[in-house]
Amino acid sequence: MGRTLSGLVGALLALALILFVAVPLGAVLVKSIHLEAPLPPEEMRRVVLGALDRLTPEERATQLARWQQALDPRARMETTAATLEHLEQKVGWDRRGAFDEQIAAAKEAVAALDPALAVRFETEFPLQMVILHKRVPLAFRLQDRLDPPSFETLRSGTRPGFSFRLHAEFLSSPHLVKAAWNSVLVSAVTTVLAVTLAFALVYGLRRGVVPMPGAVRALILLPLVSPPVIMAFAAILLFGRQGLVTRHLLDSGLGLVEADTFNLYGFWGVVVAMVLSYLPHAAIVLDDVLARHGGPLEEAAASQGAGPGQIFRHVTLPLARPGILGAALVVFIQSMTDFGNPLVIGRGFPVLAGIVYTEITGFQNLALAAALCLWLILPGLVGYALFVKLGASRRFTTQASNARPPELPVPPMARRALRGTALVTALAVLLFYGVVLAGALTRVWGIDYTPTLDHFRLDPEFESSFARNLGLPLVWSSLEIAGMAAFLGGFVSLAIAYLAERSPLPGRQLLGLAAVLPGVVPGVLFGLGYLVAFNAPFGEKALSLSGGAAILVINILFANIYVGVLAGRATLQRLDRAIDDAAASLGASLAQTFWYVTLPLLGRVFVLATLYIFVHGMVTLSGVMFLVSPDHMLASVGILMHAEGGRYGIACAMTVAIMLIVLVVLALLRLAAARPGLAMVAWPGAGPGPAIGRA
Template identity: 35%
Template structure:
């Protein structure tokens, strides 16, 4: 409903735009870019699925929704997502609770282990599971002498997705739990409640919205995951892979696009629900962080149990990484265990140019993504103009769009005049920027809301323009958020797969696509070397960012001690 205040606010917004030409130009350019590279590809994909023969028709969707092959893929995706979301959220909560509410040893180590999967290639854990538990797996074949080839399918996907996605829940819940005053539990226990009852009646209810939001985030991540299912999915067909196979393998563009659009419906819906929950999380942190202590009282037994759980999960993660490193030096995994450097030689010959191109594209796109996200955040938070909420919505929308849908949309939108960009570096960089810009926008909005408007207003009153004020005053103040967004953008660019697999070319290939190709032809040694090299490059970049900026791991990744 439109209130009486809205027309006045709109007039004030127009007045600000006309008073600041630079702001008007910036708003128009940003809006145009968001429409062109986010909305237009989705429109092109939707159009393809609804006009298979050039005329509007719902026949493709009717076919998909009435055939068991596709219905099975939908059911499998939902089942997998629900299982992984439940397990990953549970593990993420245990980690977050242990590191923020309980005094256990090795917190820095466990926090590093909880963040390590974030910087890994999307299917590195799938490759590790094959090497450990596959037909010629180290554990199943060499140590136990048993056949576990059925690791392919639901069982294997649950393992790899849970390990790779529980950090999403951990990062969300660590902030939620740290914001709940430990004295609330202490007060409950002083009134006669046992520790367990105090947790169940105080801490858990206050954390429930965050738990639900984390569950939804992991559910969407599982639903849209492409790298792991295509490697270890086996006969367990899921929607993201089915859309890819229909579009590329079978050449059925309308059907592949329709499947990608179906994948878009739950992800966008969950995105809005999660945003609503987190927007209203203020009642979770009722009294703020305790000024006297950051952890609640806990028993020795609880500390031992949580330490064991964190150690077990961390050991499992390290086992996966050790397997990748070991696989790089084994001649033929499961058959010939002799030491060799041939995989390094082969990977250098095959992958050096691809690694160089991958690094170049990520380095170019990273500062653009970070600065573009901060510019949007600054305009949305500090300026008042018609359509600013729509700008924020569109900029954040790409976070909810599955990579498969993005890749298909980009192919359809930019493969013909007037935007013939397929096969170029520009289309890959553009995809990176607009896929990752929500990270910078969200971080920038959070940082700007902590900075008083009076600082910038004083600068403008002294004659500085908005652009100069942003560059000289605001940007230095939001430096941690800027570099945090840049780090995440770099990592996501280096480990992308689902969107860019549609956009790579012989000239501009990507390391993850090359690793996938090596895995498919069972060159697991080479795939291990390339995965290991990719992780090393990412870790070196993060180390350089931390040294150059002086920011700690907590600031870079937005987590708490």
């Protein structure tokens, strides 16, 4: 019975991972090369002839005569040219000339035909007229008499095929190539600055030279609980054309600059926004490495006469090398796929992710967007290959028992530099989030600074807050969707981890691999995959998930379960299998063992997985940008739309609401973890582990 249940659960989870992970990712690849190619002229002629044959002779004659009488002179000229070409007669006028001249020339060409050709011309002309101008009306007239593939072929005049034309178009388009190089450039600069800054901050925190370390840690991590475009948004409020600093201080106040020309829009604005957005990602990776730092090694180097600079270059940096490379990879990939910050503050600085967004929302060109998404992940794959190669070239091993900071004093100059860096970074984060709070309480930023609470109003009749469609109620919509995804995702991630580690099912490792796959692909690619795969699954519109809440919940769930799966597998690998065997020997089924034995032991992992999905569900943008609808909108998307439209007060109010909700949830979990006897609600940051995760 246990094995049967295990197999059934495993099969259901495998089916879910295939449908909601493998199929969307595969759909993007197929969409980029599965193109609708125009039918060749002779094949098009056969298709139209076959359709006309489905009309009765009376219908055909009547309809063709009506359409032919309704032709305007330009359409008649184009049909004449097509008919002559079909009859292998030279079109003797300039097809690029003025239409009046072409129309006159077409009449002369028809009048000059010999009698035999004239008869053939009169016979062929109606058919070419339908091919050029009346094919779509004919298709809909015959829709109930044609099977769906035949109807679609007649309507579109194309047939499905495979081609790398869009990939070649990317390589040959100066605009797209420039955007790609812009993406690489801004990502590289962001990576260098963010990793350098994160290393300085974490190093100072670990060495104990930064005052108020708890507050500094909290500020470093604060961007994790806010939508990703907030930094660009705050930069505009401070340093934009109507910015508090550029317009009111440097321009109007001191007269030093022209705010219309001296502002943060463009390349450096994108860099500043991205550095502050992805600083916490780099800090978490680096802190995990520096937490296991071999302090005695530095002390041994000092005992051999090495100076502080030599110790840092030859001991500290080599030991931190894996963390530096890992942090660089994470920041680079995140920056490459970020379209929100460039969209808000880039203004004339195109990046590839932004073009993907434009192709989907502006032109509905899913095929080109899919092709660009595949090129978008190429630099990340190259970066990963370099990470593996560089990481394998030099390896160092330190014992866990020696994982402590060195007791060597930090040189005074370095101490002052580290403290100054921490102070400036903390003040910058405070300034950026402070201006967001101020914007939420200001009537019109840059014009009318009158304090107001109007942006927090929930009255649906208060149109200026967009409360009916795009205002504060979207926060509650995000809360519902993220909450559902988090609750389900916590159990799903632990079930996958348990089956991958403890079940005897064949292919269980593939189950675990499929679950972590969304963690290594850009969110924009995963979201586009859902748009392509579930708009009309298997060609059936009735099965479409587009525009509903379900597709948002499923996307958020499967895009983020990899954290819980990895954490669950790591924990299970440290737990003795004898615990499960003992439960089984006492007659417990697989479900009972999982629920009463394994799940309580994985309480911390369950909370971590649920919390991670919830937080990301509240602030995610790239993965859900193409899946929202007027009936099911998310707050993070609404914030981007308001920021683009200059409605800064509403965007600020929504941001403040999201951050308050996330922080309240975190605080409640910490309080719950402090109560005795609550094994299932353990605070992920409590106890031993990276200090950067604890404020």
